[in-house]
Amino acid sequence: MSKITYPLNSLTYCRNCLNETFGMNLQRKDLYIYPYPMKCHRCGESKNVICKARFPYNIVLQSKINHMPDLISKL
Numbered sequence: 650m651s652k653i654t655y656p657l658n659s660l661t662y663c664r665n666c667l668n669e670t671f672g673m674n675l676q677r678k679d680l681y682i683y684p685y686p687m688k689c690h691r692c693g694e695s696k697n698v699i700c701k702a703r704f705p706y707n708i709v710l711q712s713k714i715n716h717m718p719d720l721i722s723k724l
């Protein structure tokens with residue numbers, strides 16, 4: 650069985666939405682952010698959107714995403 654992974658950047662979420670969705674408390678320094686504001690797909694506001702997370706949060710988030718089929722279906 651092949652395991653498909655859904656990268657964090659396909660969520661297009663701002664940091665607030667990311668923390669609320671995954672029950673985390675990620676800080677700016679834990680994340681890579683796009684250099685320009687983008688529309689967050691959750692709150693709909695133009696914000697600094699997360700491109701990816703630093704280790705080990707990238708692993709944690711990837712694991713959480715892969716266990717959230719409802720979320721994946723919206724990507």
Ligand SMILES: [Zn+2]
Nearest residue numbers: 663666689692
């Ligand atoms: Zn948001």
